[in-house]
Amino acid sequence: MNNILPPSNDSHDYLSWAPYHWPDCNWCAKAKAFSTPDETWTTCPYITLDGQVNPDVRTLNGPVAITSVSQAVLYTAVSYGLTRLPDYSRRAAQWIDAFFLSSSTRMNPHMKFGQIVRGPGPSGQLGTYTGILDLRGLVKIINGILILKSSGSPDWTASRDQEMRAWTLRYIAWLENSSIAKMTASRANNHGSFYVSQLAVTKILAGDQQGAIDVLQHFFKSQFRDQLAGSGEQPFEAVRTRPFHYRCFNIEALITNAKIGDFLGLDLWSTRSKYGATIQTAVDYAIKTKPDDEDVHELVPHVASVAAAYGDPDGKYAAFMSKTMEDYESKPFWFYDQTQALPNSPAARKTKRRQDNVVFGPVIEFSCPMVFDKSDKVELDMGVYTTCNELRAFYEY
Numbered sequence: 001m002n003n004i005l006p007p008s009n010d011s012h013d014y015l016s017w018a019p020y021h022w023p024d025c026n027w028c029a030k031a032k033a034f035s036t037p038d039e040t041w042t043t044c045p046y047i048t049l050d051g052q053v054n055p056d057v058r059t060l061n062g063p064v065a066i067t068s069v070s071q072a073v074l075y076t077a078v079s080y081g082l083t084r085l086p087d088y089s090r091r092a093a094q095w096i097d098a099f100f101l102s103s104s105t106r107m108n109p110h111m112k113f114g115q116i117v118r119g120p121g122p123s124g125q126l127g128t129y130t131g132i133l134d135l136r137g138l139v140k141i142i143n144g145i146l147i148l149k150s151s152g153s154p155d156w157t158a159s160r161d162q163e164m165r166a167w168t169l170r171y172i173a174w175l176e177n178s179s180i181a182k183m184t185a186s187r188a189n190n191h192g193s194f195y196v197s198q199l200a201v202t203k204i205l206a207g208d209q210q211g212a213i214d215v216l217q218h219f220f221k222s223q224f225r226d227q228l229a230g231s232g233e234q235p236f237e238a239v240r241t242r243p244f245h246y247r248c249f250n251i252e253a254l255i256t257n258a259k260i261g262d263f264l265g266l267d268l269w270s271t272r273s274k275y276g277a278t279i280q281t282a283v284d285y286a287i288k289t290k291p292d293d294e295d296v297h298e299l300v301p302h303v304a305s306v307a308a309a310y311g312d313p314d315g316k317y318a319a320f321m322s323k324t325m326e327d328y329e330s331k332p333f334w335f336y337d338q339t340q341a342l343p344n345s346p347a348a349r350k351t352k353r354r355q356d357n358v359v360f361g362p363v364i365e366f367s368c369p370m371v372f373d374k375s376d377k378v379e380l381d382m383g384v385y386t387t388c389n390e391l392r393a394f395y396e397y
Contacts, residue, residue, distance in 0.1 A: 142205045145205060172203060175202070233285055234282060
């Protein structure tokens with residue numbers, strides 16, 4: 001199934017399918033047996049089963065390729081920065097060339113066909129606002145590029161830098177102007193959080209640091225304010241069918257945004273939601289939450305980030321990581337999650353105070369998140385909706 005093309009028939013256009021959508025063809029099973037998978041994709045309506053991944057979405061090249069290139073570029077760039085061995089630098093440049101720059105293999109700078117909801121009619125021919133999430137690994141790729149540049153890599157030439165900057169500028173234009181991306185930007189949950197990560201980091205590579213700062217500050221003054229309850233609960237994630245996973249997922253995006261801000265000289269770690277919670281509060285809440293059948297290991301890298309950013313004077317984060325993942329100090333995330341890498345964090349500035357010495361303001365009464373100002377219900381994923389009343393209990397718990 002690796003030769004499947006997007007509706008544009010352009011092999012350079014990224015393609016993925018919405019993961020939580022399944023064909024609903026019971027009505028036609030006896031009348032007609034489909035001989036090829038694509039008959040199912042274009043004939044049967046698809047229904048939403050939140051949290052249940054349709055396994056055939058994993059047969060496409062795009063999502064796997066993005067994951068592979070993001071890890072490869074970051075690891076080889078870090079390896080070059082540490083060792084100055086030229087092979088690592090060459091490999092990083094080759095990965096970037098293949099994915100972004102080569103005329104025969106490059107990806108076009110848009111996500112127009114990301115997470116298509118298959119089925120008959122026009123809706124099965126265009127991607128959805130959830131598809132932008134697939135390219136969240138771009139943060140790692142640009143991180144790798146910045147390492148190559150700062151390390152003086154001979155392989156990161158002026159021409160290669162110019163070409164990558166041109167690709168980035170075109171992607172920024174799509175992120176800021178396409179109807180799909182505008183909808184992603186408006187989402188109140190993890191989709192909106194990860195959108196900000198991509199837009200901010202691409203602006204950094206394009207040389208627009210003030211633009212990146214503006215994007216981050218706008219997010220932390222808008223969507224972020226409603227994302228965290230006073231307890232640290234994340235109502236927009238907790239209402240989903242896999243709440244532990246989605247709590248961790250949005251925390252990943254929030255930490256990424258705070259790290260990008262830290263690089264730009266901002267302390268977004270100390271930003272509080274409308275109800276007084278920080279990213280640390282969200283992680284503390286998740287630590288106390290039972291994962292049930294979900295994977296508790298998802299949380300460990302985020303605990304490491306919080307320990308680096310806020311400090312761990314009581315050792316509670318180290319204790320959690322040791323209990324949950326004994327070899328956590330041998331993992332790549334532990335290498336990145338050090339206070340020295342976060343110079344604008346509370347821990348680095350030595351302004352961390354014991355939580356029991358912090359005086360909070362008055363308790364703020366619940367009010368519906370601003371995303372409900374224009375609608376009685378909001379979409380969290382394709383076909384997955386929630387209301388203010390459904391979220392209220394998570395804020396007041």
